[in-house]
Amino acid sequence: MFENLQEKLSRVFKNLSGRGKITEKNVKDAIREVKLSLLEADVNYKVVKEFVDHVLQKALGEEVLRSLTPDQQFIKIVRDELVRIMGEKNEPLRLVHRPAPIMMVGLQGSGKTTTCAKLAKLLKKEGRNPLLVAADLYRPAAVDQLVKLGNQIGVNVVHDYNKTPVEIVKEAVDVAESTGKDILIVDTAGRLHIDEEMMKELEEIKKILNPDEILLVVDAMMGQDAVNTAKVFDERLDLTGFVVTKMDGDARGGVILSIKYVTGKPVKFIGTSEKIDGLEPFHPDRIANRILGMGDVLSLIEKV
Amino acid sequence: MGLFDFLKKGLQKTKETFFGRVVKLLKGKKLDDETREELEELLIQADVGVETTEYILERLEEKDGDALESLKEIILEILNFDTKLNVPPEPPFVIMVVGVNGTGKTTSCGKLAKMFVDEGKSVVLAAADTFRAAAIEQLKIWGERVGATVISHSEGADPAAVAFDAVAHALARNKDVVIIDTAGRLHTKKNLMEELRKVHRVVKKKIPDAPHETLLVIDATTGQNGLVQAKIFKEAVNVTGIILTKLDGTAKGGITLAIARELGIPIKFIGVGEKAEDLRPFDPEAFVEVLISE
Ligand SMILES: Nc1nc2c(ncn2[C@@H]2O[C@H](COP(=O)(O)OP(=O)(O)OP(=O)(O)O)[C@@H](O)[C@H]2O)c(=O)[nH]1
Ligand SMILES: Nc1nc2c(ncn2[C@@H]2O[C@H](COP(=O)(O)OP(=O)(O)OP(=O)(O)O)[C@@H](O)[C@H]2O)c(=O)[nH]1
Ligand SMILES: [Mg+2]
Ligand SMILES: [Mg+2]
Numbered sequence: 001m002f003e004n005l006q007e008k009l010s011r012v013f014k015n016l017s018g019r020g021k022i023t024e025k026n027v028k029d030a031i032r033e034v035k036l037s038l039l040e041a042d043v044n045y046k047v048v049k050e051f052v053d054h055v056l057q058k059a060l061g062e063e064v065l066r067s068l069t070p071d072q073q074f075i076k077i078v079r080d081e082l083v084r085i086m087g088e089k090n091e092p093l094r095l096v097h098r099p100a101p102i103m104m105v106g107l108q109g110s111g112k113t114t115t116c117a118k119l120a121k122l123l124k125k126e127g128r129n130p131l132l133v134a135a136d137l138y139r140p141a142a143v144d145q146l147v148k149l150g151n152q153i154g155v156n157v158v159h160d161y162n163k164t165p166v167e168i169v170k171e172a173v174d175v176a177e178s179t180g181k182d183i184l185i186v187d188t189a190g191r192l193h194i195d196e197e198m199m200k201e202l203e204e205i206k207k208i209l210n211p212d213e214i215l216l217v218v219d220a221m222m223g224q225d226a227v228n229t230a231k232v233f234d235e236r237l238d239l240t241g242f243v244v245t246k247m248d249g250d251a252r253g254g255v256i257l258s259i260k261y262v263t264g265k266p267v268k269f270i271g272t273s274e275k276i277d278g279l280e281p282f283h284p285d286r287i288a289n290r291i292l293g294m295g296d297v298l299s300l301i302e303k304v
Numbered sequence: 305m306g307l308f309d310f311l312k313k314g315l316q317k318t319k320e321t322f323f324g325r326v327v328k329l330l331k332g333k334k335l336d337d338e339t340r341e342e343l344e345e346l347l348i349q350a351d352v353g354v355e356t357t358e359y360i361l362e363r364l365e366e367k368d369g370d371a372l373e374s375l376k377e378i379i380l381e382i383l384n385f386d387t388k389l390n391v392p393p394e395p396p397f398v399i400m401v402v403g404v405n406g407t408g409k410t411t412s413c414g415k416l417a418k419m420f421v422d423e424g425k426s427v428v429l430a431a432a433d434t435f436r437a438a439a440i441e442q443l444k445i446w447g448e449r450v451g452a453t454v455i456s457h458s459e460g461a462d463p464a465a466v467a468f469d470a471v472a473h474a475l476a477r478n479k480d481v482v483i484i485d486t487a488g489r490l491h492t493k494k495n496l497m498e499e500l501r502k503v504h505r506v507v508k509k510k511i512p513d514a515p516h517e518t519l520l521v522i523d524a525t526t527g528q529n530g531l532v533q534a535k536i537f538k539e540a541v542n543v544t545g546i547i548l549t550k551l552d553g554t555a556k557g558g559i560t561l562a563i564a565r566e567l568g569i570p571i572k573f574i575g576v577g578e579k580a581e582d583l584r585p586f587d588p589e590a591f592v593e594v595l596i597s598e
Contacts, residue, residue, distance in 0.1 A: 144442075149437050246406075
């Protein structure tokens with residue numbers, strides 16, 4: 001369905017090789033291919049616009065125009081720009097308090113509950129002693145889901161159907177302190193960013209927890225609206241980062257670029273399976289090719 | 305409140321601002337460069353996708369007359385399907401619900417059950433998601449909530465066996481409707497897609513024409529990947545319609561326009577909330593308004 005960007009670009013530049021100089025028009029055609037490619041990857045329209053403007057300025061510099069391999073030189077500019085926006089390296093969790101509270105928030109069905117359990121497992125493997133908290137009391141069987149996942153990985157889950165989310169979080173803080181847990185992972189109900197009452201609930205939970213990490217869980221298949229969601233959640237809660245789930249599919253994941261661009265907050269983990277061990281630290285430099293819809297061009301670029 | 309009123313009420317504010325501007329720009333005019341770009345932006349931001357957006361804009365340029373009316377016509381043409389459900393002459397009416405993870409399948413099963421129960425029908429829900437933690441419990445709660453029988457096995461059981469039992473149960477007890485909830489699966493996972501085909505096959509063993517409807521649940525926030533999802537699910541289990549969920553958020557579900565145009569799959573229902581009554585039959589005209597609002 002998607003033609004390789006690299007092929008398109010070589011086509012754009014090849015048309016003129018042999019006929020001498022590369023012109024501004026060639027560069028603009030190339031920019032257009034990048035623009036389309038990013039839109040097909042679901043990078044937000046406004047982000048794409050600003051991004052390509054930036055690339056255009058750089059590409060019109062001497063380098064590309066003079067280069068013998070303009071397509072590669074051009075891809076390098078695009079790629080460097082992507083990496084610049086997304087950051088070079090993985091940003092780890094910053095856990096300072098004891099117990100260190102982590103809040104998982106997001107839209108309905110994005111993967112919060114699963115990610116809570118995955119993260120608990122990951123931290124346990126690192127020798128930490130996490131406690132899970134079932135603060136979604138709305139979605140049918142959400143508590144059961146977390147309890148089952150907790151059992152699978154041998155992590156306790158604080159839950160009580162007769163309490164409100166805020167009450168259960170208060171209780172969990174006490175439980176963690178009295179049982180010597182060093183991390184508190186709180187699963188919250190899915191909610192729309194425009195649901196005022198539900199967003200207030202998160203602010204209340206935040207006040208009680210004073211969390212070290214507030215992670216917005218975002219579905220990799222999400223389209224243009226991701227920036228609205230990310231912006232509003234960030235404005236209300238001052239997020240510390242994102243988890244992008246369902247990266248095991250074939251979504252290009254343009255959402256990663258968009259949310260980082262509009263909030264400046266890093267993606268810390270990606271979900272790579274519905275199984276409990278499918279969570280990995282996110283390495284931004286490795287994702288540029290996927291967003292651009294290119295194979296491994298790293299080696300190609302290294303030759304430039 | 306009908307769907308149209310419901311959506312209109314929600315859109316009142318936006319209609320006065322951006323949509324209003326587009327209306328002013330387009331009404332009684334042909335498309336000029338400025339409006340073309342503004343419209344392009346609007347459609348892309350609604351997840352309609354580059355190709356279908358270009359298609360719409362080109363069609364618009366060909367048309368004479370009021371650009372706004374033309375735009376509506378073009379979109380309605382794309383969505384012009386028979387959205388009636390394929391109800392068999394003899395019950396049970398078997399519906400299978402499929403889709404990628406977390407789109408709203410189980411919830412939509414509950415909502416569909418409620419719709420049929422309200423029509424005085426007897427409904428069987430099949431808990432054929434035996435993989436996701438507490439998926440069975442979730443469906444059982446929906447069954448209780450709306451008054452439908454839930455047929456389930458234990459976690460990890462064969463989904464096809466659950467579907468088979470549910471259909472057998474409906475046949476034996478003269479139930480009107482069977483709704484099969486399946487596990488979320490990414491279309492790229494070959495073994496899971498094969499598992500889904502098996503559910504399909506096993507149901508056919510009991511009733512050759514079944515499932516009479518195979519509904520693909522697409523989350524309105526889905527971007528361009530939705531098109532690939534629809535394509536592969538259609539190839540695997542012959543999807544007959546789409547349930548577009550979470551339209552109560554700010555996403556527009558524009559990818560379903562690309563799906564309708566390129567794959568010919570109609571939208572049959574939309575989800576507008578988490579409650580049992582938050583499912584509506586699809587109304588193309590109301591959808592056009594959603595799509596071109598900001
Ligand atoms: N393939 C895949 N599936 C995932 C991933 N993360 C979560 N899921 C699946 O996505 C679906 C939704 O996950 P949940 O954890 O229930 O999502 P949630 O955000 O807690 O949902 P609500 O509580 O209803 O808002 C489930 O089927 C999960 O198995 C992932 O990284 N890859
Ligand atoms: N706002 C809103 N939320 C919805 C809608 N439909 C479903 N949801 C929510 O989306 C989340 C996921 O719904 P489920 O029905 O569990 O999704 P699913 O497709 O069965 O998920 P898996 O079985 O894990 O793949 C839940 O929190 C639902 O309450 C809708 O139309 N609007
Ligand atoms: Mg959850
Ligand atoms: Mg489900």
